[in-house]
Amino acid sequence: MTGTTMPPVLVTGGAGYIGSHTAMRLAETGFQPIVFDNLSNGHRDFVRWGPFEEGDIRDGDRVRAVLEQYRPCAIIHFAALIEVGESVRFPERFYEVNVGGAATVLAAARRAGIDKFVFSSTCATYGTPQRLPMDESHVQAPLNPYGHSKLMVETMLRDMAGADEMRSVLLRYFNAAGASAAGLIGEDHEPETHAIPLILDAVAGRRPGFAIFGSDYPTRDGTAERDYVHVEDLAEAHVLALRHLLGGGASRSYNVGTGRGTTVRELIAAVEAVTGRACPVRLAERRDGDAAALVAEPARLMAELGWRPTRDLHAILGSAWKWHRSLHAIGEPA
Amino acid sequence: MFHKAISPQAPAVLVTGGAGYIGSHAVLALLESGYRVVVLDNLATGFAWAVAEDAVFVEGDIADRDLVTGLIAEHGIVAIMHFAGSVVVPDSVVRPLAYYDNNTAKSRTLIESAVAGGVSHFIFSSTAATYGIPARVPVRETAPTRPINPYGWSKLMTEQMLADTAAAHPLNVGILRYFNVAGADPLGRTGQSTAGATHLIKVAVEAATGKRDHVAIYGTDFVTPDGTGVRDYIHVSDLAAAHVRALERLIAEPAENLLLNCGYGRGYSVREVLDSVDRVANCRIERRLAQRRAGDPPALVANNRRILATLDWRPDRDDLDTIVADALAWERRLAEGTPPAARASSPEPQVSSR
Numbered sequence: 001m002t003g004t005t006m007p008p009v010l011v012t013g014g015a016g017y018i019g020s021h022t023a024m025r026l027a028e029t030g031f032q033p034i035v036f037d038n039l040s041n042g043h044r045d046f047v048r049w050g051p052f053e054e055g056d057i058r059d060g061d062r063v064r065a066v067l068e069q070y071r072p073c074a075i076i077h078f079a080a081l082i083e084v085g086e087s088v089r090f091p092e093r094f095y096e097v098n099v100g101g102a103a104t105v106l107a108a109a110r111r112a113g114i115d116k117f118v119f120s121s122t123c124a125t126y127g128t129p130q131r132l133p134m135d136e137s138h139v140q141a142p143l144n145p146y147g148h149s150k151l152m153v154e155t156m157l158r159d160m161a162g163a164d165e166m167r168s169v170l171l172r173y174f175n176a177a178g179a180s181a182a183g184l185i186g187e188d189h190e191p192e193t194h195a196i197p198l199i200l201d202a203v204a205g206r207r208p209g210f211a212i213f214g215s216d217y218p219t220r221d222g223t224a225e226r227d228y229v230h231v232e233d234l235a236e237a238h239v240l241a242l243r244h245l246l247g248g249g250a251s252r253s254y255n256v257g258t259g260r261g262t263t264v265r266e267l268i269a270a271v272e273a274v275t276g277r278a279c280p281v282r283l284a285e286r287r288d289g290d291a292a293a294l295v296a297e298p299a300r301l302m303a304e305l306g307w308r309p310t311r312d313l314h315a316i317l318g319s320a321w322k323w324h325r326s327l328h329a330i331g332e333p334a
Numbered sequence: 335m336f337h338k339a340i341s342p343q344a345p346a347v348l349v350t351g352g353a354g355y356i357g358s359h360a361v362l363a364l365l366e367s368g369y370r371v372v373v374l375d376n377l378a379t380g381f382a383w384a385v386a387e388d389a390v391f392v393e394g395d396i397a398d399r400d401l402v403t404g405l406i407a408e409h410g411i412v413a414i415m416h417f418a419g420s421v422v423v424p425d426s427v428v429r430p431l432a433y434y435d436n437n438t439a440k441s442r443t444l445i446e447s448a449v450a451g452g453v454s455h456f457i458f459s460s461t462a463a464t465y466g467i468p469a470r471v472p473v474r475e476t477a478p479t480r481p482i483n484p485y486g487w488s489k490l491m492t493e494q495m496l497a498d499t500a501a502a503h504p505l506n507v508g509i510l511r512y513f514n515v516a517g518a519d520p521l522g523r524t525g526q527s528t529a530g531a532t533h534l535i536k537v538a539v540e541a542a543t544g545k546r547d548h549v550a551i552y553g554t555d556f557v558t559p560d561g562t563g564v565r566d567y568i569h570v571s572d573l574a575a576a577h578v579r580a581l582e583r584l585i586a587e588p589a590e591n592l593l594l595n596c597g598y599g600r601g602y603s604v605r606e607v608l609d610s611v612d613r614v615a616n617c618r619i620e621r622r623l624a625q626r627r628a629g630d631p632p633a634l635v636a637n638n639r640r641i642l643a644t645l646d647w648r649p650d651r652d653d654l655d656t657i658v659a660d661a662l663a664w665e666r667r668l669a670e671g672t673p674p675a676a677r678a679s680s681p682e683p684q685v686s687s688r
Contacts, residue, residue, distance in 0.1 A: 091498035092449055095442045099491070103439040106431055145498045152438070152491045159430035159484040166431075 006032040008050075008070045009242065012057055012105060013078030015042025018120065018176055018231055020185045022076060023049045025235040031242070034070045036063070037079065046185045057101035060108055067112040074116035074245060075109055076238055077102060080150075083193055084124070084289065087146035098149035103156065110165060116245040117157065117168040118238055123227075123255070123294055125151040125172060132261075133227075133297035136172070136253050143289045154253070161251035169241035169249075174227035174257030174296045176234050178316035179323035186323030187231075196228070196317065199268055200324040203277040210279055212264050214286035217293070223264035225293035227257035230311035230319070240305040257296025258309040267313075274317040340388060346370040346409045347581070348453075350396045350444065351417030352389065353380030356459065356515055358524040359574035360415055361386050367578050372409050374402070375418065384524045397443040399450075406451030413455035413581055414448050416441065419489075422532060423463065423629075426485035437488035442495055449503050455584040456496060457508040457577055462566075462595070462634055464490045464511060471601075472566075472637035475511070475593050482629045497591070506591050508580040513566035513597035513636045515573055517657040518664035525664030526570075534607055535567065535658060539665040542615035549619050551604050553626030556633075562604035564633035566597035569651035569660070579645040594644065597636025598652045610658045 009026055013019040014035030019042070023033035027049035035047045038056040051070075055062040057079045080098045081087065087094040102119075109117065124147035125140045142148045160166040177196050179186030187197050202210040215222045237256045244252070262270070268279050301307045311319075324330065347364055351357040352373030357380070364371050371389040374396060375382075385391045390409070394401045396418050405411065419437045420426070426433040441458075448456055463486035464479045481487045496507040516535035518525030526536050540546045554561040576596050583592060602610075605621075612618055641647060651657065 088498075089502055091495065091502050092442070092446045095495045095498075096446060099495075100439045100442050103431070103435050107435060110431060148494050148498070152494075155487050155491070156430065156434045156438075156484075159427075159434075159487065163428055163430050165429075 006030055008032040008034050008072040010034045010036055010067065010070065010072040010075045011078065012036045012075065013042065013080065013120070015039060015044060015046045015052070016078055017187050017189070018173070018234060019078035020046035021180055021231045021235040022078070022238045023047070024180060024185070025232070025239050029239050034066065034072060036066055041189070043188060048184060057105050058097065060104045063105055063108040064111060067108055067114065071112075072114065074118065074242055075105065075114060076118040076242065077105060078120045080120065082146065084144050084146045085193070087144050087149070091145035094145045094149045099152045102153040106156065106160070106166060115166055116242070117166050118241045118245070119153060119157060119168055119170050121150050121154055121170045121172045121253075122147065123172050123174050123257070123296065125154060128291055129294060132293055133259055133295040134255065135297040136255055136300055158251070167245055168251050169245060170253040171237055171241060172253065172255050173234060174229055174255070174294060176231050177228040177320060178230040178232065178311065179319040180232060181319060183322055183326060186320065186327065188327060195226075195264065195267060196271070196320050197324060199271045199279055200275070200321060203271060203275050203279045204324070204328065204330045206328060208280065209282050210268065211282050211284040213284050213290060215283050217286070219263055219292055221263050221265045224290060225261035225263045225295065227259070227261050227295045228313060228316055229257050229309060230316050233309045233311055237301060237305070237307050240307055244305055252304065254301040254305070255296040255298050256301060257298050259296055259298050261293055261295040262313055270313055270317055274314065275321050340365065340368055340370055342370075344368050344370045345412045345585070346372060348372050348374060348405060348409070348411045348414045349389075349417065350374050350414065351380060351419065351459070353377060353382055353384050353391070354417055355526045355528065356570055356573060357415075357417035358384040358386070359519055359570045360417065360577045361389050362519060362523060363571070363574035363578045365389065370409065372405055372411065374405065379528050381527055384527065386523070395440070397440040399443060399447050402444060402447040403451045406447065406453060411451065411453055413457065413584070414444070414453055415457045415577055415581070416444060417459045419459065421485065423483050423485045424532070426488070427483050430484035433484045433488045437485075438491045441492040445495060445499055449499060449505060453505060454588065455506055455508070455581060457510065457580055457584070458492060458496055460489045460493055460509050460511045461486065462511050462513045462597070462636065464493065467631040468634065471633045472599055472635045473595065474637040475595055475640055500591050506584050506588055508584050508592035508594070510576065510580060510594050510596050512573060513568055513595070513634060515570050516567045517569040517571065517651065517660040519571060520651070520660055522663060522667060525661070525668070527668060534565070534604060535611070535661050538608055538611040538619060539615070539658070539662045541619045542611050542617050542662060543665045543669050545669065547620065548622045549608060550622050550624040552624050552630060554623055556626070558603055558632050560603050560605050563630055564601035564603050564635065566599065566601050566635040567607070567654065567657055568597050569649070569657050572649045572651055575650070576641065576645065576647050579647040583645055592644065594641040595636040595638050596641060597638050598649055599636055599638040601633055601635040602654055607654065607658070610654045611662070614655055614658045615662055
């Protein structure tokens with residue numbers, strides 16, 4: 001690293017899927033990402049664009065030590081548990097890591113005099129959509145402990161903004177997907193619960209097929225509709241949010257999505273087109289807590305921070321497939 | 335006074351914040367119902383002398399996992415009554431993170447310790463502040479929860495964590511949403527002792543005993559019968575009894591959780607409260623009219639049908655002058671010195687005169 005003047009930014013969870021893409025984008029745009037991650041779900045080899053500090057966000061002393069060492073200008077906070085089903089079975093884990101951990105990081109930040117914070121939130125804070133697309137003023141009524149844990153941190157940050165304790169940007173992601181064009185990092189969850197990697201597994205023969213949970217939703221083809229946003233566009237939103245705060249901007253919340261929904265059947269067809277392989281499909285019952293459709297209204301982020309989703313579904317799936325093949329050493333069909 | 339002998343086989347209850355105002359009354363009520371009691375309090379705002387002699391007192395933090403799980407194992411704790419927390423609303427607006435840490439994050443750790451230790455029942459000290467400014471008064475438990483300050487949010491978050499925990503683990507929870515708690519133990523053993531009070535009846539009896547020279551009335555133009563704010567004042571001893579009845583219910587119905595308003599279902603205005611203090615103390619408190627405070631609803635009164643229908647609980651001191659008389663008697667004891675009575679010596683029962 002030669003960029004001695006690059007302002008350091010602490011990226012908690014920076015060895016994870018979205019965190020690592022954001023770290024890459026930070027480095028590309030003149031920042032030094034300091035990745036703080038306990039590697040419980042992150043990957044050491046995803047940390048490529050700045051120093052790595054192994055640590056747990058629940059460990060206030062460790063967070064403080066890292067803040068003292070690097071004196072970052074801001075914190076981008078990704079570290080969290082994300083699997084909705086697990087949150088229902090083990091809510092205390094989610095409240096511990098997502099809420100308690102965030103509170104610990106915020107307290108350490110206050111002590112270190114850091115007052116800018118970008119928070120990784122989710123459309124799961126909205127719960128069942130009352131209207132589509134959903135804008136930021138949509139009522140927030142989460143359906144599971146995961147969504148509640150994220151909303152609690154949003155609430156803390158809003159109150160801290162009101163008391164001048166912290167300025168923050170809350171980014172509510174819709175469905176993050178795809179992988180970096182460079183092919184160095186991508187989606188790699190254990191267990192995998194996201195649709196695109198599961199469909200790719202099915203077309204590659206790594207799984208017997210793909211289960212469609214619910215084919216009787218009130219959508220154009222009966223399957224659930226989601227707003228897939230390319231992870232590199234999502235990473236860019238974090239850099240814009242950071243610049244907004246560094247420029248003195250006020251605390252804000254933004255949806256990050258494309259504004260366009262894709263149904264599961266459309267997604268499968270697109271994967272088949274991109275990969276040239278067929279996806280064996282099995283129909284299954286709806287899952288509890290799955291909304292029929294979740295589509296963002298991203299106008300606020302576009303108007304206020306100048307964000308644009310620049311990569312379409314084809315680009316998402318192309319990059320995801322490239323990553324998936326390298327991750328699992330998938331060759332050409334025989 | 336008469337104490338029921340407490341059997342070593344009696345169920346043991348961990349009371350966090352048991353050295354504080356409401357907690358110390360709950361300890362008395364539990365002991366009188368024959369429970370064993372272990373008090374955990376960090377004495378940030380509580381007083382060791384406020385803990386009844388028959389309870390085990392441990393000074394420590396609710397977020398100290400090793401300490402809490404150790405206490406659960408050592409005493410065979412079957413239930414936790416969780417009172418510990420920060421309670422000053424305006425302070426929460428100025429220092430929100432401190433409230434989310436002390437109320438939400440520390441409660442989370444306590445809940446985790448309860449699950450890890452196999453505690454069966456959990457009763458949580460919540461608040462009508464979770465309702466925010468209610469659209470309808472009296473407020474039912476089904477009303478939307480829209481807190482208007484970090485204090486209310488910090489409590490609502492703990493409610494949510496408890497609900498999710500109860501759904502996932504073999505533990506049932508009782509969430510008690512208090513309206514305005516006031517008064518003191520009728521026998522004068524404990525009362526509200528923390529300095530810098532912001533609650534009306536406490537402030538008014540401080541004025542009646544000369545500790546303050548006036549009482550401010552915040553807002554005289556509310557849409558209420560006399561223009562001042564209306565609140566549902568519940569006697570702290572009735573509230574303490576409600577906790578014991580709630581615990582009995584949680585023990586009897588392990589598959590059931592409770593969410594209960596704690597109030598009398600009737601409101602008194604600020605002027606009515608001050609008139610009561612004048613009457614009971616035979617004085618004339620100086621009133622100073624002041625602007626409304628941000629976020630004060632005009633009226634906050636409980637619909638208490640659910641608690642009356644669910645618990646074997648009937649208010650015993652549902653009378654404003656009784657509440658005020660008990661609060662005043664305690665204030666006079668405090669004025670004689672803190673602690674008002676050495677913990678070792680049995681205080682004289684003080685029966686309020688009306």
